[in-house]
Amino acid sequence: MTRDRRALGPDTRPSPMRYELHGVVSGPEVAEFLTERSSHVRPVLLDGAELVLVPMCPELAADIDLDGPPLDPADDFELLSRWMTAVLTAASRHGPVVYLETEYTGGVGWQSAVVWLDCHVVLGPDVLESGDPFPAVTEPGRGGSPIVRALRYLGVEAVGRHDEFVALGLGRFRSTEQWCAAWSAR
Amino acid sequence: MGTAEPDLLPGYAEWLARITATVDAVSYTCGVRLGDRAAGDAVAARVAVGLVSRPTVFRHWGLPYSGRIAKLAEDAIADVRAGRLVGGSTWGSFRQALVTVPPDHQSTLVLACVEGYDADQLAMTWRCDVATARDRRTRTLTHMKELAAAHGAAGDVGPEEGWGP
Numbered sequence: 001m002t003r004d005r006r007a008l009g010p011d012t013r014p015s016p017m018r019y020e021l022h023g024v025v026s027g028p029e030v031a032e033f034l035t036e037r038s039s040h041v042r043p044v045l046l047d048g049a050e051l052v053l054v055p056m057c058p059e060l061a062a063d064i065d066l067d068g069p070p071l072d073p074a075d076d077f078e079l080l081s082r083w084m085t086a087v088l089t090a091a092s093r094h095g096p097v098v099y100l101e102t103e104y105t106g107g108v109g110w111q112s113a114v115v116w117l118d119c120h121v122v123l124g125p126d127v128l129e130s131g132d133p134f135p136a137v138t139e140p141g142r143g144g145s146p147i148v149r150a151l152r153y154l155g156v157e158a159v160g161r162h163d164e165f166v167a168l169g170l171g172r173f174r175s176t177e178q179w180c181a182a183w184s185a186r
Numbered sequence: 187m188g189t190a191e192p193d194l195l196p197g198y199a200e201w202l203a204r205i206t207a208t209v210d211a212v213s214y215t216c217g218v219r220l221g222d223r224a225a226g227d228a229v230a231a232r233v234a235v236g237l238v239s240r241p242t243v244f245r246h247w248g249l250p251y252s253g254r255i256a257k258l259a260e261d262a263i264a265d266v267r268a269g270r271l272v273g274g275s276t277w278g279s280f281r282q283a284l285v286t287v288p289p290d291h292q293s294t295l296v297l298a299c300v301e302g303y304d305a306d307q308l309a310m311t312w313r314c315d316v317a318t319a320r321d322r323r324t325r326t327l328t329h330m331k332e333l334a335a336a337h338g339a340a341g342d343v344g345p346e347e348g349w350g351p
Contacts, residue, residue, distance in 0.1 A: 027207075028214035035218055045215045047248040049255050050207040052215055159247050169248060183219070 018105045020175045022056040022079045024088065025154060025168070026097040033091035038063050042183040047169030051154055057180035076112055076125035077101050092116035098150045113150035123150055137163065191285050198292035201244065201300050202284060209234050209277050212259055225266045231277040232262040232338070238284070239334035241295060241327065245302035275337035283333055294326035 024034065028043070031052050035041045040059040043052040054060075056079045078101055088097050095117075102111035114124035126146035128134070137144040140158060151164040159167040173179045194202065209230045217226020236258040237243060243254050265271035287295070297303045297311060308319035331339070 028211045032214060035214075041218065043215045043218055045211055045252075045255070045259075047252040049252055050204070050211050052211055162248075167247060169252065 018103075018174065019109075019171075020103040021170065021179070022101045022176045023179070024054040024056075024097060024099050025051055025151065025170075026054075026091070027095045027154070028052055029094045030091045030097045033094060034087060037087055042180060044179060044183060047167065047172075048156070051156070051168065053170070053179065055176045055179035055183075057176070057183075076114070076127050080114075089116055089119050092119055096122075096153045098147075098154060100147050100150060102147060111145060111147050113146040115150045115153045117153065123153060126150070194285065195289055195292045195296065197296035197300065198287070201296060202281070204244075205234055205237065205284075206281070208237070208255065212255065213277075216259060216263060220263065220266060222266075225271070227277065228271050228274060229259055229262040229266060231275055231280060232265075232271065233258040234277055234280055235275060235334050235337045235339045238280075239331055239339035241299040241330050242302075244300045280337045283337065287329070287333070291326045291329050294322055295330065298323045298326065 024031070025046070027050065031041070031043050031054055034054060035043070038060055040057060040063045041054055042057055042060070043054050046053055061079050061081070077099070080099055080101070084099070088099055091097055097116050098113060100111070100113045103109045104111075108130055110128060110130050112125060112127045114126065115122050124146065126149065128146050135143055135145055137148070137158070141152065143149075144163065145165075148164045151168060156164040156168050158164055165171070173182060212233050213223075213226045213230035215226075216229040217223040220226060220229075233255055237254065240254070243251050262271055294308075297308060303311065305316050305320045305323065308323060309316045312319055312322070314322075
């Protein structure tokens with residue numbers, strides 16, 4: 001039976017063993033599309049300095065949610081609302097856009113990712129459930145987890161022993177809340 | 187009809203595209219943060235000039251490249267908030283200066299600063315002695331620093347990474 005992650009919602013309990021992130025990764029021209037539609041977009045420059053993360057801060061999630069049943073691919077995610085799905089689809093006219101969610105505690109957890117380009121889903125929704133075998137990178141630029149494969153659509157490459165996720169600096173903070181707090185503290 | 191840009195060496199054109207992408211991303215994020223897109227543009231221009239003033243940082247992807255950007259951006263943001271960042275170079279004018287860099291310097295910049303070749307590797311590539319390679323690298327770094335200084339880079343930019351004798 002598939003776990004209802006939407007009903008559970010993100011676990012915000014602090015733990016040094018926990019990693020959680022809900023957000024959008026794209027180029028600035030795509031994120032700009034979101035900025036024009038919500039005053040709660042808090043873009044953060046990622047390593048490599050070409051892409052930005054828009055964390056799903058509570059104000060953003062509340063600001064843009066709409067009532068009604070989720071649309072594909074929203075039902076594979078916790079915080080991807082109908083509104084956000086529609087906006088990201090439209091934003092992808094300006095370039096590839098990744099929406100990702102992940103939560104791990106002590107090495108156990110799940111992750112999901114989807115990529116839009118030119119108003120079409122080009123990857124996913126790709127879900128790695130808790131208990132699924134972790135996909136290995138079979139050769140440089142191939143295979144790997146849903147998020148790693150999604151990031152490649154943005155041109156992100158592994159650097160040495162660091163996979164695409166690490167190379168982009170997505171481990172800088174350990175929760176969406178921390179990404180949002182870092183922006184607010186400036 | 188716009189002014190045609192001179193032909194750039196492929197590696198240099200790629201480097202210029204990378205710094206342009208960085209400027210776009212910094213301008214957007216800082217513009218949103220400051221609530222002022224023009225200020226974001228000014229911060230991004232300052233960051234670009236600061237990066238070029240220490241070009242060996244381009245051999246990196248994450249730290250110290252992203253750290254250098256963060257330091258330059260935070261300093262520029264502080265200046266914006268204090269009303270000190272006015273009348274500086276624009277990215278457009280600085281980019282225009284970058285496309286006029288002579289091919290010899292373009293080539294050296296890519297090998298020494300993006301690919302990270304040391305003096306021995308440069309000498310092997312250019313089929314010259316190490317002292318000549320080092321001298322050629324020095325001339326290029328000096329050219330880039332002077333170009334950055336002409337667009338407002340701070341005079342004291344610290345030691346160049348991997349730039350020993």
